[in-house]
Amino acid sequence: MSSATKRLRRATATRIGPLRHLPALFRLAWSTSRALTLLSVGLRLARAAVPALMLYVAKLVVDTVVAGRADPAGAAGAGAWFTAPLQRHVELLIGIEFALALASDLLGRATTLVDGVLAERTGNAITLRLMAHAATLDLAQFEDPAVQDGLERARRQVAWRANPMGQLLGQLQDGLTALSLAVAVVAFLPWLVVLLVLALIPAFLNELHFNRQGYRLAYRRSPERREGDYMRQLGAGAETAKEIKLFGLSGYLSARFGILADRALQENTRLALRRAVAGGLFASLGTLAYYLAYLVIALRTATGTLTLGDLTFLTGAFLRLRGLVEGLLLGLSQLSGQAQYLDDLFTFLALAPRVRAPAEPAPFPTPIRDGFVFEAVGYRYPGAERWAVRDLSLTIRAGEVVALVGENGSGKTTIVKLLARLYDPTEGRILLDGRDLRDYDPDVLRTRIGVIFQDFVRFDLTAGENIAVGRIEAQDDAPRIEDAAGRALADTVVERLPAGYGQRLGRRFEDGVDLSGGEWQKLAIARAYMREAEVLILDEPTAALDARAEAEVFARLRALALGRTALLISHRFSSVRRADRIVVLGDGRVREAGTHEELVRNGGRYAELFELQAAAYR
The missing domain is CATH 1.20.1560.10 (ABC transporter type 1, transmembrane domain)
Structure with missing residues (x-):
């Protein structure tokens, strides 16, 4: 076939090909x-x-x-x-x-x-x-x-x-x-x-x-x-x-x-x-x-x-x-x-997802017996030269409240996304009760995990729907929505709205009412209560709350976590000190781990950061 004929065929395929x-x-x-x-x-x-x-x-x-x-x-x-x-x-x-x-x-x-x-x-x-x-x-x-x-x-x-x-x-x-x-x-x-x-x-x-x-x-x-x-x-x-x-x-x-x-x-x-x-x-x-x-x-x-x-x-x-x-x-x-x-x-x-369910997914453990284990896990974002986490080994035991602390870019949020299987590790593996997380159906996994990110979505829906998104199939269960709101201190926010749980929020629509950052955050925390998940993950859940509201939210959060596995990310050491175990991250690796008292006694990075925060209140 001549080169001219080949060019003609390629040109024809380029022009007519999309008609397929x-x-x-x-x-x-x-x-x-x-x-x-x-x-x-x-x-x-x-x-x-x-x-x-x-x-x-x-x-x-x-x-x-x-x-x-x-x-x-x-x-x-x-x-x-x-x-x-x-x-x-x-x-x-x-x-x-x-x-x-x-x-x-x-x-x-x-x-x-x-x-x-x-x-x-x-x-x-x-x-x-x-x-x-x-x-x-x-x-x-x-x-x-x-x-x-x-x-x-x-x-x-x-x-x-x-x-x-x-x-x-x-x-x-x-x-x-x-x-x-x-x-x-x-x-x-x-x-x-x-x-x-x-x-x-x-x-x-x-x-x-x-x-x-x-x-x-x-x-x-x-x-x-x-x-x-x-x-x-x-x-x-x-x-x-x-x-x-x-x-x-x-x-x-x-x-x-x-x-x-x-x-x-x-x-x-x-x-x-x-x-x-x-x-x-x-x-x-x-x-x-x-x-x-x-x-x-x-x-x-x-x-x-x-x-x-x-x-x-x-x-x-x-x-x-x-x-x-x-x-x-x-x-x-x-x-x-x-x-x-x-x-x-x-x-x-036709774009296929890379995180897929296996042909024969393993049954999700109910309840979780052992917990999660990160084995030499590494993850690098597409196109990035720097690793978000690398050679990360971490254990989160069932029923344990673990706090992750570290400076910005230390890999905290990446760990959360890996745990919820929003990403799959580039290196290593994550185990749940001894089985690779990739053996489970990711959709089933996510129904058992309640995650509230710091940059949570402010839905221009009603107050009730903003809470119900935590378990959308229960959107008509008004008692459950109200209970979740009460446990997250969001009930007082809803009471002040003209139409209560039926009030549309946000400024996108004419009948919408906007909330303060702290009020929105209480609604977001209510979603976690609404989910009733076995694993609870909160990424900076109280960043927009005042000190009194933060203390009460964490007291209730501790009650919610009873019998559940909980992962907490926060820059406020007054909050994380209540965790069963604190993991200090740096450059995508575990640098320290222990209770608040142990880490302070060790005089490491955690003690240094805690002292910096404490000094600001003296």
Whole structure:
């Protein structure tokens, strides 16, 4: 195979390859609503036959009128014409054409209605599938910028999600109409169709080229588009408004967004200008082909080879055929262009998680007998040179309250994520009751672990729902929600809300009520109580609480941890000193471990940090 042939095949695969996803989109529409899909196809098949029929009836009308004018009875006067049998023939033909026109309009409106409903239902199905698949991906994948760019492009496809489906069916309809017209034209002048197709192919190839260029530009600009969206969110978000005003950042953010937007506008404009110029030049070839055909048809009519009805039919059919073939070729190029974006959607949906459940997961131990053991565990974030934890050996015994302390970057939160199997170790292994954590189903594992991170989510839902997310299947269990709130000291927060547990929180919606940082944190702690998990992990759970609230929360937290395994991360040594055992981390390794009293007596890093905090209160 020659190099030129190979390049041609690669170019064809690049342009047409994404069309392979169209059958999957059709199957999705079919599974969403078989009735609507069949109805849409049926309506388009019916509409496809109407244009050729209308043109042919128009030809018959013209030929009948001309024949009537040539008839001596018709030439005798208007009265003789109206009484002639040809009158009823013409009336019948015009009535048929009128009925076809009405049918075309009604079929068009029905198709628009059906396609609109099918598009929305298919779009909703795609959105749900996108959300469901995103939930299966690993945390490390979400933290990967390349995956974020792919997710951004996939989300954007939901905006026009079913357009390729409607366009594909429209192409089918136009193709059938063009076929019927082409058959009719071929019966008279076969070479006209060949002339038309040859004249329109350059425009088709031009559109393919610029669709590909547009996709490449959009693909390349995905990171900058995300940055622009981030600048817009920062500049106009309720969560950032305080600091934007205090630091006077509005002008800086606007200028930065403007630079990104102007750069995108300039590149898009240059591409659109080149596309318009090239498209105009190639479109003129199609216009030239039409008028050449028009001239030939008119000359043949003048010489008597064709009738006036043939002239009417052929010029109308050729004009319509030109538009249809041009639309088909350009539509195919646009469909190929849109299918490249569709390729992003299905590529994201094909992205497989790396943290997977084994084929035959081990039963989760209930209750946990021995606990967790980290054996020479190491983890390095994708693309990072520094290890988050390395050669980490740690034991967390069942029913034990263990506190992790250490400076920022020492690996505390990474350990939590490894324990919840949000990540899998790069090196080493983690055992639960003597079995590798990877032997268990991660979904089952996470249902048995209650984790509250310092950067917990503030859901713009009701107060009751903000607590219920800890065990969402129990969202209708009001007594359980209220009990969890009471144990976390969040009941007093809810009592002050106008609608109590039914009050929407946050500032995103008009009826929302925002809370202070400490109030939000109490609701987050209530989620841990709501979960009733065997393993409780709290990452800086009292960072936004005052000293009195912190002391009471930890007293209740200690009661919650009875009979459970608990892992506590905090920078406040007044809190961690209540733990059964304190583990001091540094550079991703265990540096010290013991009770508060033991560590203070040892005079190591813990004693140094504790003394620094204690000195601040003297």
